[in-house]
Amino acid sequence: MSGGLLLLAGAALNPISPQLILLSGASSGFAAMAGLLAIPRLVEGHTEDSSSHVPALGMSRGWLVLGIMTAVIFVAFVGPGIPLSHR
Numbered sequence: 001m002s003g004g005l006l007l008l009a010g011a012a013l014n015p016i017s018p019q020l021i022l023l024s025g026a027s028s029g030f031a032a033m034a035g036l037l038a039i040p041r042l043v044e045g046h047t048e049d050s051s052s053h054v055p056a057l058g059m060s061r062g063w064l065v066l067g068i069m070t071a072v073i074f075v076a077f078v079g080p081g082i083p084l085s086h087r
Contacts, residue, residue, distance in 0.1 A: 003029065003033055004029035004030040005029070006029070006071055006074065006075065007028055007029030008026060008027050008029045008030075009075045009079065010074055010075045010079035011024050011025025011026075011029070011079065012036040012061055012077070012079070013023065013075065013076075013079035013080045014080070014081065015066065015080055015081065016081075020054075028072070029048060031072075
């Protein structure tokens with residue numbers, strides 16, 4: 001959900017057309033990532049013995065700050081588009 005919102009926020013800065021917000025942001029942000037919901041079921045049968053369970057990673061303030069900085073950079077610089085030519 002948060003990944004879809006991040007892609008939608010980046011697409012909202014698209015200077016070309018408001019229609020591209022729905023075409024690129026919503027479709028890639030939510031519809032294309034819906035397949036990630038199936039990963040646990042697909043991996044479940046291919047894992048080794050469940051007795052060697054590794055605990056989940058804990059919350060870290062450093063990773064949280066780094067994630068927020070990455071999201072801001074993504075929306076601010078990639079959202080409006082990256083010019084590939086010098087016109």
